[in-house]
Amino acid sequence: MPASRLPLVVTADPRLLDDLLRLAAAGGTEVEVATDPVAARPRYSAASIVMIGADQLQPCLRAHLPRRRRVVVVGPHGMPPETWTHAQLLGAEHGAALPAAEPWVVDRFAAPRSDEPPGARVLAVIGGCGGAGASILATALAVTGVRCGRRALLVDADPLGGGLDLALGWEHEPGLRWSALAGADGPVDPPALMRALPSQGDLVLLSFTQDDALVQVPAEAMAAALDAARRGRDLVVVDLPRHLDDAAALALDAADQTLLVVPAEVRAAAAARRVRSMVGHHCDDQAAVVRGPAPGGLRPEDVAQAVGLPLAGALDPEPAMCAALERGEPPALNGKGRLAALCRDLIGAA
Structure with a gap:
């Protein structure tokens, strides 16, 4: 509630x-x-x-x-x-x-x-197990948000992930990364921060450099980023690590909803149940996105029930999207397919 x-x-x-x-x-x-x-x-x-x-x-x-x-x-x-x-x-x-x-x-x-004017809607995305596809969903949500007229910020909060700049094809895009924000001395001006980050149109990215030495995001840097996003964005999507640090906990505290991505597998559901319990200490509103199909015939509804969450949606493999990612093309870029439709539902866009 x-x-x-x-x-x-x-x-x-x-x-x-x-x-x-x-x-x-x-x-x-x-x-x-x-x-x-x-x-x-x-x-x-x-x-x-x-x-x-x-x-x-x-x-x-x-x-x-x-x-x-x-x-x-x-x-x-x-x-x-x-x-x-x-x-x-x-x-x-x-x-x-x-x-x-x-x-x-x-x-x-x-x-x-x-x-008080409404702030940005904050969606946190976390994998129920390794390789669940949370980063793909997070990137697709931000891309879809922009297609639907939202000013979006995509936050990569997983220092050990592959990097959302690669998922967007933005690894050479100029702008500040986490290391620069973490080293900032004194208060951060919210509009200036949004202007300094890598961006294309209404999509802004806060991520790591490919050779970043940071092993975790400083909580103060995350707080500054969330504060800036509330004032200057309509939608914030945060891709979280499964092992929560202080910065990830801050993002969960600020989230309107957390989406737990779970492959349709028995062991994945068991792992996701533990993640759900951990997330529940910070965010009450959680829902499962199930990635399938399962070889054993598990239905998305069965997986969500096993995890103990309502089902927000299900995703089937999209081979064309996987090939596009390898070419540096973001997921859901053309607004077509089941992933894009799910993202529109999750951000509340018609």
Whole structure:
């Protein structure tokens, strides 16, 4: 079920919590409450506004919560000066010292939740086992999104994968890669980042160089990329590794839906069930895409049921697409075939 759009209060300070509940009531709204970033994470991205108590500022920084708009750090009068410095590192837009800021906080709680423009739709794609075809689906989703009028960002978050630049045929396309973003010093300007990445038309790619020494994406770099994408894209597709690092967990926390790609095989379904459990700690909305057919006659519905997920769709082998990939032609480029049709369904395009 979709995450709550209610305001989220993150604090373990009982006095501060009482104050914020009182101010929320004065603003005419109920709130969700989390005592720490672990409890906050599932509701963090969807909340209409997030009020973080000064007592939880450092824990939230250490937890690498995804950057988002409408975050306020709230604390008592006389907070130390470094509090605001840390709040900016978290991406907070405002700091509020009580009781002086009480009227302002009430106004923030009372603001209509529709005043925030919708951000980009984020789809995470992960293989239920090795060689499942997750990278092909992720690339096809981004390509199809652009064909359907979306401004898309394709994020390669698997440092040990073959590289989505190869799947697109963009290995020689100029622009920044993960290594440059990981080495950035200071805050990243979202529009500037989108302009600096490899792109063709409305499709932008964030990937690795073919000789990249990175063994994992820094969580701060992923947070900056997701923040930029929310502000400047309509669709974000993230190709994830099966062994989750902090950056992959951040992407899952931000995802509207995770698509688990599973070959129609008994052992693949067993492996995918374990991946599904791991992903479930970060993203509630999961669905299976089954790749077949299976020699033993397993139906896509059987595989999805074995994994414990609803079936989002099924894919048959497309020999012509495999040959095109070897020539550096992206999957679903011409908008024809079952893969392209499935991608249109998954991104909600007619």
